[in-house]
Amino acid sequence: MSISHLYGLLGYPLGHSFSKKYFTEKFEKWGLSESHSYEQFEIPQIEDFLTLKSAHKGQLKGLNVTIPYKQQIMSLLDEIDPAAAKIGAVNTIKIFPDGKTKGFNTDYWGFRQTIESWDAFPEFKSKKAVVLGQGGAAKAIIAALEDLGITVWKVSRTPVEGQISYEDLAAAMDEVGLIVNSTPLGMYPNIDSFPPIDYHLLNNQHYLYDIVYNPLRTAFLEKGVAQGVGGVYEGLEMLHGQADKAWEIWNA
Structure with missing residues (x-):
């Protein structure tokens, strides 16, 4: 071979x-x-x-x-x-x-196609979206959400200009519809870790999306389900979407 x-x-x-x-x-x-x-x-x-x-x-x-x-x-x-x-x-x-x-x-396309095809999209598109994390994936996710006309809040433990703290987020959770975890928190092997938001403030107006796909159902999503959020979205389809777009680019 x-x-x-x-x-x-x-x-x-x-x-x-x-x-x-x-x-x-x-x-x-x-x-x-x-x-x-x-x-x-x-x-x-x-x-x-x-x-x-x-x-x-x-x-x-x-x-x-x-x-x-x-x-x-x-x-x-x-x-x-x-x-x-x-x-x-x-x-x-x-x-x-x-x-x-x-x-x-291709993270942009993997994320955008899953968000637009999610049946909950009409429920949260008119509210604020929160992106947890500051890495490369977060940048693609923020761009996709903004291109869809959604106002994005960037949350960080140590916020700089253009970002808010987790404490600020807690005080404004009633304005939020979508929360996206773009950090590696909860990823194998550290499956018991999760972003430090105040989960007790979550309710059925909130929708959680985790780009982590190993495990499929992260602690972040599980804690949201326990609080009765409107819905959750696992990261595997985003992985597949960005991979398929990469294959298209490689063979163009």
Whole structure:
């Protein structure tokens, strides 16, 4: 077996990821497993990306990027798609035959399509949305929500300009419809962790979305259900949506 088309996931650590399983099953289904492979590339520092690319020259066709490199990777790429540049984060890299690289953001599409297709969307679209976290995924989620005309509050433990604290959020929870966890809190193996919001303030006007997909039902979502929230959305469909968009880009 000779792998001519290599893809993979760039990040550190990667024990939580389902991406390899998802693409491996796709390649088997499409009859591509003899020539196509998807691997996990755990790199302890972002500069190792250049070594990785050189080691697989001509073979490596594309990469997904996850925590903690969605912003750091941008300075090492030859070109950034304008939409990804506007968001300020890259989670998909296309590698051209000449070795040049271009960064894209497919988190935006993975999140937006799930939000728009959620039957609860009409219930919360006229209220404020809260995004917990400040990483690359949060940037894509904020852009998608704002493009849908939803006012977004960015929440941080140590807020800077344009963000609010968890204490501020508690005082204004009656204005909120959607709360999105874009932090890794609750992700395997730390499945008992969760964002520090005041869960007792949640009720059926609130809808919770967690981008964490391992486990499928996080402590954040479970605590919301226990408080009688209007609905919850698990992160696996966002993963699939962004992965499918990445595959489309790699083969364009």
